[in-house]
Amino acid sequence: MESVSNRISYVLAATLSVLLTSGIASAQQKAAPTQQATASAQQKPDIDPLELVRRASNNEIKANSVQFYCMFKDTTEYKDHSITKEFLRTPQGGLFTTLLINGHPLTAEERQKDNERLEKFANNPEARRRRREANAADDKRSEAMLSSLPDAFLYDYAGTDRGPNGEEVVHLKFRPNPGFNPPNHETMVYLGMEGDMTIDRRAMRIAKIDGTLFKDVDFGWGILGKLYKGGKFIIVQRDVGGGNWEEVQETLQFYGRILLVKSLTIWSTETMTDFRPVSPDLTVAQTLDLLHKSADVVAANGGGVNQAQDNHK
Numbered sequence: 001m002e003s004v005s006n007r008i009s010y011v012l013a014a015t016l017s018v019l020l021t022s023g024i025a026s027a028q029q030k031a032a033p034t035q036q037a038t039a040s041a042q043q044k045p046d047i048d049p050l051e052l053v054r055r056a057s058n059n060e061i062k063a064n065s066v067q068f069y070c071m072f073k074d075t076t077e078y079k080d081h082s083i084t085k086e087f088l089r090t091p092q093g094g095l096f097t098t099l100l101i102n103g104h105p106l107t108a109e110e111r112q113k114d115n116e117r118l119e120k121f122a123n124n125p126e127a128r129r130r131r132r133e134a135n136a137a138d139d140k141r142s143e144a145m146l147s148s149l150p151d152a153f154l155y156d157y158a159g160t161d162r163g164p165n166g167e168e169v170v171h172l173k174f175r176p177n178p179g180f181n182p183p184n185h186e187t188m189v190y191l192g193m194e195g196d197m198t199i200d201r202r203a204m205r206i207a208k209i210d211g212t213l214f215k216d217v218d219f220g221w222g223i224l225g226k227l228y229k230g231g232k233f234i235i236v237q238r239d240v241g242g243g244n245w246e247e248v249q250e251t252l253q254f255y256g257r258i259l260l261v262k263s264l265t266i267w268s269t270e271t272m273t274d275f276r277p278v279s280p281d282l283t284v285a286q287t288l289d290l291l292h293k294s295a296d297v298v299a300a301n302g303g304g305v306n307q308a309q310d311n312h313k
Contacts, residue, residue, distance in 0.1 A: 047157055049170075049172050052204075053150050054150045057147065059203075059204050067091070070089055070246075070275050070276055070277050072086075072246070072272050072274055072275045073086055073272070073273050074086075074270060077269045079267050082100075084098070084099045084298075086099055086295065088278065088282075088287055090287055092284075095121070095288075095291060098114045144184050145186055151177060152177055153175060153177055155197075157170070158172055167201075167203070169201065169207055170198070172197045172199065174196070175194045176190060176192070176194065188219065195210045196208070196209075203245070209233075216229050227256040233254075235250050240275040244277075246272065246275060252269075253267055
């Protein structure tokens with residue numbers, strides 16, 4: 001992936017539209033009257049769960065228009081391998097270099113190929129433009145995902161405690177709203193999802209979503225595709241400095257099928273660390289230089305990403 005928005009909205013849209021990008025299109029569901037989600041009567045008196053979700057969702061949508069230009073490390077663990085990358089986000093889009101494969105620095109041949117890939121893409125304005133357009137389409141889907149959160153579920157207050165930095169966080173339980181009529185393909189998955197949501201009350205941002213499919217979810221009456229019961233995702237985001245909220249953890253575990261015969265497996269855990277701001281005025285040459293230096297530092301430390309992070313401080 002050329003760039004990562006690292007917003008809960010983007011991840012929801014990107015994750016839950018996997019079946020669509022695999023060639024699945026769902027039939028229209030029979031319309032049902034929309035019923036606004038209501039809070040549990042057992043809620044804490046001064047906390048309205050629905051209002052919290054509505055305000056936090058609106059803030060996540062607004063956050064999509066605020067760009068934080070930065071570098072960060074991204075490690076994704078799959079069932080049989082892992083990849084660590086260094087991302088650099090610029091006004092022209094994101095670029096990345098591969099740092100580690102299965103915890104080890106790249107071989108000389110792998111490094112050469114990765115550098116060629118990076119420089120070819122970085123110096124191809126048309127390719128980067130197409131990627132920005134694709135990301136813009138993802139942003140539209142993500143806004144629909146977030147704007148549907150208040151109506152898609154019924155929310156119950158589940159407690160209040162303190163976050164890692166002493167901030168007040170509110171825990172909510174959510175379950176499907178039977179009156180919700182999905183406005184698009186992606187939000188159909190909400191019909192079979194339940195879980196927990198954590199909201200930072202001061203920042204009014206969604207700090208965590210932990211969702212699980214409690215039943216199979218069909219696309220096109222199951223003919224075109226299905227996500228199986230038990231699939232889940234966990235998304236965690238936090239303030240990484242200067243009031244900039246970024247996704248720092250993502251776990252995806254989904255199983256299903258496509259077009260009756262093709263199986264679908266999504267299994268990954270992604271962790272983002274070492275966020276550092278960069279100038280929005282970086283040239284392509286300067287961007288490449290920063291990425292190459294980061295790869296060199298990690299290689300010199302024998303794959304020690306933690307040590308490489310210390311060298312950046």
